[in-house]
Amino acid sequence: MTLTDSQIKIMQEDMISELVMLLMERWNYSMSDALDTIYNSETFTHLNDKNTGLYYQSPGYVFSFLDNELTKGCFC
16 A cells, blocks of 8 residues: 555654654653754654655654654764
8 A cells, every 4th residue: 555645744744743742741841842853853854754664653663763863962
């Protein structure tokens, strides 16, 4: 089954919502700070690259990359 661009976009947007919630819960970020952090992250760049398939993964898995980026300074 091949996903359409609009389906992928919805999955990416859902993932961003989940990442915002995780930043708010685990890092005590405000919603505004969480959104700024995500939109300015390397994780966001990879999430928006359809070739990575990151949008198709679990929020916990994607958050691990964001968490590493925030604590270690790299997307690793």
